[in-house]
Amino acid sequence: MKSLNHATFVAGQIAHDDLSAAAEANVKVLVNHRTPGEELGQPSSENMAAMAADAGMRYLEIPVAGIPSHEAAVRTLEAMDSLEPGERILMFCRSGMRSTAAWAMAERLRGADADDLRAQALAAGYDLSRLPL
Template sequence: MNIRNLSTTIGVCGQPTLADVAQLVRDGVTVLVSHRPDDEEPGQPDHAELASVAEAGGARFIAIPVSGLPSTEAVRETAAVITSLGPDDRAVFFCRSGMRSAATWAMAERLKGADADALRDQALAAGYDLSRLPL
């Protein structure tokens, strides 16, 4: 599992398997956010399965499905998750490749007042080019 850190508390990755989710929780992840809709691709674990594994290990699981450019609602929900993180929390956001999660994270941070260029730089350092994203 390739977790790319966007900040000290938030990492992004592509679709995890159920075994990956269990390992992430064992490794200290306390919050998992899926930006991927159920049934986007045949064979992907659905939100109920992912939530069951995450919650069995003591982590929160939150589904905020995004198709294409993140909606205002998805950005607000993601901002609320970010705001809810405590100093000991470690979150992983995911979608198919991590790009939608990185974009949603950047838009949520921008909503909270973060500098657009700094967000693009942080995302680029993690391997996500958000230069075309309207921040």
């Protein structure tokens, strides 16, 4: 789990054990940016939803293949905006890259500076230099 800002974490594929640490960090929303059946052995959305519920989190599936679409960015922004003060969100995909891109595109919809977003992403280990923001 890598921090992009005070309220947003990203990660590669998560497992049940990862949700304990996320819950301790006050994560209340779990967003799955993987496409269904993207990889053999990947947990199903139903399984992920059950794990999130067990950890006291809301679960959203916003599938992203490649660069996030405008719709995916809007839905990601809505998920981020659903947080109450002090709550956090954890977004995941296979490596965390698509989730980071979706976060950056959502923040741009809010008016955030593209260079600042790229710097935040790079600090977390994700290079968004080729993402059109």
